[in-house]
Amino acid sequence: MNTYPAEQFCIKCFTTILVIITCIVGSFVYLQMPLFEIFSAESLANLSTYVGRFFPADISSIFLKKIGIGIIETLAISAIGTLVASFFAILLALPAAGLFGSLAQQLVGFLLNFLRSVPELVWATLMVLTVGLGPFAGVLALALHTAGVLGRLFAQSIENSPTQIARSLELSGASSMNIFLYGLLPQISSQILSYSLYRWEMNIRMATILGFVGAGGLGQILFYELSLLHEAQACSVIIAMLLLVIGVDAISAKLRRVQSFSLA
Amino acid sequence: MGFEFKQVDFCYGLDQPTLKNLSLKFQVGETIAIIGPSGSGKTSLLHLLGTSLRPSRGIVSLFGKDPWQLSALHLQKMRSSIGLIHQSPPIPLRQRVITAILAGRLGQWPFWKSLASLIYPIDIQGPAELLEKLGLTGRLFDRCDQLSGGQLQRVSVARTLYQGAQLILADEPVSAMDPVLADLTIQILKEDALQRQATFIASLHAVDIALRWFPRIIGLRDGAVFFDLRAEDVTQNLLRELYASEAGSIPTQNNQQILGL
Amino acid sequence: MTNYDPAAPRRFLWLVFAFIILWPALLITQFNPLLFFESTNLQVLGNFLGQFFPPQTARDFLQILFKATLETLAIATAGITLALIIAIPLGLIISQSLSISRIGPANGHLLWWSMRYIARIIMMILRGVPEIVWALLLVRVFGLGVTAGVLAIAVTYGGMLGKVYSEILESSDTKSCRVLLQLGSGRIVAFFYGLLPGASQELASYTIYRWECALRASVVMGFVGAGGLGQLMDQSMKLLNGSEVSSILIVFLLLVLLADWLSYEVRRQLL
Numbered sequence: 001m002n003t004y005p006a007e008q009f010c011i012k013c014f015t016t017i018l019v020i021i022t023c024i025v026g027s028f029v030y031l032q033m034p035l036f037e038i039f040s041a042e043s044l045a046n047l048s049t050y051v052g053r054f055f056p057a058d059i060s061s062i063f064l065k066k067i068g069i070g071i072i073e074t075l076a077i078s079a080i081g082t083l084v085a086s087f088f089a090i091l092l093a094l095p096a097a098g099l100f101g102s103l104a105q106q107l108v109g110f111l112l113n114f115l116r117s118v119p120e121l122v123w124a125t126l127m128v129l130t131v132g133l134g135p136f137a138g139v140l141a142l143a144l145h146t147a148g149v150l151g152r153l154f155a156q157s158i159e160n161s162p163t164q165i166a167r168s169l170e171l172s173g174a175s176s177m178n179i180f181l182y183g184l185l186p187q188i189s190s191q192i193l194s195y196s197l198y199r200w201e202m203n204i205r206m207a208t209i210l211g212f213v214g215a216g217g218l219g220q221i222l223f224y225e226l227s228l229l230h231e232a233q234a235c236s237v238i239i240a241m242l243l244l245v246i247g248v249d250a251i252s253a254k255l256r257r258v259q260s261f262s263l264a
Numbered sequence: 265m266g267f268e269f270k271q272v273d274f275c276y277g278l279d280q281p282t283l284k285n286l287s288l289k290f291q292v293g294e295t296i297a298i299i300g301p302s303g304s305g306k307t308s309l310l311h312l313l314g315t316s317l318r319p320s321r322g323i324v325s326l327f328g329k330d331p332w333q334l335s336a337l338h339l340q341k342m343r344s345s346i347g348l349i350h351q352s353p354p355i356p357l358r359q360r361v362i363t364a365i366l367a368g369r370l371g372q373w374p375f376w377k378s379l380a381s382l383i384y385p386i387d388i389q390g391p392a393e394l395l396e397k398l399g400l401t402g403r404l405f406d407r408c409d410q411l412s413g414g415q416l417q418r419v420s421v422a423r424t425l426y427q428g429a430q431l432i433l434a435d436e437p438v439s440a441m442d443p444v445l446a447d448l449t450i451q452i453l454k455e456d457a458l459q460r461q462a463t464f465i466a467s468l469h470a471v472d473i474a475l476r477w478f479p480r481i482i483g484l485r486d487g488a489v490f491f492d493l494r495a496e497d498v499t500q501n502l503l504r505e506l507y508a509s510e511a512g513s514i515p516t517q518n519n520q521q522i523l524g525l
Numbered sequence: 526m527t528n529y530d531p532a533a534p535r536r537f538l539w540l541v542f543a544f545i546i547l548w549p550a551l552l553i554t555q556f557n558p559l560l561f562f563e564s565t566n567l568q569v570l571g572n573f574l575g576q577f578f579p580p581q582t583a584r585d586f587l588q589i590l591f592k593a594t595l596e597t598l599a600i601a602t603a604g605i606t607l608a609l610i611i612a613i614p615l616g617l618i619i620s621q622s623l624s625i626s627r628i629g630p631a632n633g634h635l636l637w638w639s640m641r642y643i644a645r646i647i648m649m650i651l652r653g654v655p656e657i658v659w660a661l662l663l664v665r666v667f668g669l670g671v672t673a674g675v676l677a678i679a680v681t682y683g684g685m686l687g688k689v690y691s692e693i694l695e696s697s698d699t700k701s702c703r704v705l706l707q708l709g710s711g712r713i714v715a716f717f718y719g720l721l722p723g724a725s726q727e728l729a730s731y732t733i734y735r736w737e738c739a740l741r742a743s744v745v746m747g748f749v750g751a752g753g754l755g756q757l758m759d760q761s762m763k764l765l766n767g768s769e770v771s772s773i774l775i776v777f778l779l780l781v782l783l784a785d786w787l788s789y790e791v792r793r794q795l796l
Binding site: 012013016017020023024026027028030031033034038046047050072073075076077079080083117118119121122125126129130131132134135136138139140205208209212213216222223226238241242245246 | 546547549550551553554555556557560561566567569570573595596598599600602603606649650653654655657658661662665666667671672675676741744745748749758759762765774777778781791794795
């Protein structure tokens with residue numbers, strides 16, 4: 001009769017789980033979070049009072065107008081930021097894909113990694129220092145960070161595209177610039193577009209919070225209202241943020257369905 | 265001022281050299297077909313002529329000069345008078361036919377022209393006439409991914425015709441076409457070359473087309489010249505020996521495998 | 526035979542359309558590249574960036590830096606743990622795989638349906654509001670410090686994890702679960718014996734991925750006072766202390782690499 005060997009007790013799994021649990025408990029201990037106090041009756045009562053101050057939200061037409069401008073500003077910041085980023089990303093992707101030699105590839109690769117590793121909020125703080133408060137700082141912050149992200153993605157697209165097309169143009173005497181325009185660009189154009197649109201979607205979300213450090217958009221309004229303890233107004237802004245994010249999600253899902261249908 | 269192979273070796277990898285001690289001479293304005301079994305080195309020979317590959321030993325002389333001794337700028341200029349028709353059309357599929365054809369003159373146009381052409385095609389008449397000759401009327405503004413393999417190959421031919429090169433090299437240019445179309449295409453290429461006194465060298469799989477259209481036939485086998493004769497001097501025996509490795513059957517355009525591009 | 530480019534009119538219209546949208550957008554964002562290159566501004570930026578080398582390595586600063594790093598790690602870990610408390614019940618409620626009414630008549634169909642609906646809405650709000658907004662609000666309630674950060678992560682990622690858990694549970698093999706439900710077992714039992722074994726790998730993998738994201742988010746939230754590396758960086762930036770910011774940035778980048786490696790290792794050991 002066949003017998004299956006007894007299931008091995010996975011020592012590694014057990015130890016890993018033990019380590020994870022230790023880390024989790026350690027985290028709470030290290031932070032000295034007064035968990036019981038937070039979830040105590042008194043604390044929850046405070047919380048509910050605070051939450052109560054948010055409702056009813058301020059929907060006066062004056063404030064709605066302000067929010068409307070904020071939404072448009074947020075969309076504009078994300079759009080221009082992504083656009084500028086795409087432009088520079090295409091330029092940077094060429095050396096990053098090795099088209100100008102391996103030294104340039106390393107240097108530009110390092111630059112792109114630096115640009116995208118620094119979080120957008122840090123860039124925003126830096127840009128506010130440089131060009132002052134306002135939406136332009138937000139545009140620059142998004143442009144810098146997104147250029148790093150897109151630059152790497154575009155470079156990968158270039159590396160993955162077949163070289164025969166560029167080669168045949170080279171053999172008929174075309175200059176490097178022409179090879180790029182007529183050979184490379186048509187091959188990667190659809191990927192450039194879809195990556196950029198995807199990033200724009202994410203940047204809209206980002207643009208709403210860059211305002212916290214003064215870079216314009218809905219975030220700046222929220223920060224301002226909360227600093228003045230205008231909770232009712234803050235609530236409206238938060239609801240607007242929510243609706244914006246949900247709306248963008250829905251529209252992009254719909255567009256994606258349409259796009260995959262028509263580009264076939 | 266012709267073209268010459270002077271004792272050329274070419275090794276693709278580290279094994280057997282693809283071309284061994286090749287010596288050939290071509291005059292300006294000649295029309296030549298290169299035939300031989302697969303793996304005989306036809307493509308490498310053409311690509312050496314097209315400066316796509318560098319000889320491992322020996323000299324390939326084009327227009328009387330060694331291309332690999334030229335400066336980058338002069339090499340670029342020389343290449344603009346060499347038109348290489350590849351076996352599989354190197355055209356970005358999302359590009360439109362007209363842009364693909366106009367790309368043939370990129371080596372001859374100043375930069376502003378090529379930039380402007382992307383926005384609005386600089387020359388619509390020229391490519392349109394070429395397409396009409398090749399039987400693709402009305403497809404000028406279609407996207408290349410809407411064409412069949414044979415149609416795409418004809419667009420590739422149209423691009424080289426538009427280029428107006430002095431040395432036209434065709435690497436199996438009609439492999440994906442039916443016999444009638446293949447005849448038409450070779451005829452157009454030959455007439456264009458004769459009209460401009462350009463040199464036309466084609467590597468062909470189909471022997472019947474080679475014999476029909478080309479006055480000079482070079483048979484290649486195992487990287488060396490098996491025979492270099494006028495078309496009328498090519499006998500059945502020679503052909504059978506040339507294609508001995510392919511189970512003795514001599515390929516014609518009819519029993520071609522249509523490449524599903 | 527057309528002798529003009531048929532695509533030209535359409536392209537022109539697109540150009541006009543783009544212009545109509547871009548021009549006001551440029552105005553609204555106060556787009557002024559010259560501002561960036563203005564000598565005083567460039568000087569400020571240049572000075573600041575110049576201070577990046579050499580990064581600050583004074584012992585007492587490194588001590589603070591180390592503590593802040595541990596804090597950030599702890600915030601992320603504790604946050605995700607608390608997030609699970611929200612995510613698991615909500616995810617289970619929403620998951621259609623555990624829906625009894627789908628496989629036959631059941632009492633309380635309306636009750637469960639409305640519970641699902643409400644749970645969906647709650648989760649949408651939890652993850653729709655950016656975590657930094659939650660952090661900002663919680664700072665007002667619980668004061669500056671790590672509590673706000675942990676709770677912000679718990680809330681946001683609770684919503685995110687819950688939604689993805691329900692999707693994972695729905696897309697995995699539901700046969701055994703359905704059979705158990707049909708035989709009359711309770712939902713929790715059906716979950717543990719029917720769904721969990723098949724889906725556990727994907728669930729764990731996604732959770733670890735989100736822990737990495739939470740780590741990055743904790744740093745960002747520090748900018749509104751929720752502790753960790755972010756708060757330290759915010760303070761140093763306000764003082765225009767480039768060398769400190771440089772050290773913090775380097776540590777942050779190393780932390781991200783570390784988290785990458787850790788998640789890879791854990792996944793390897795467990796899955």
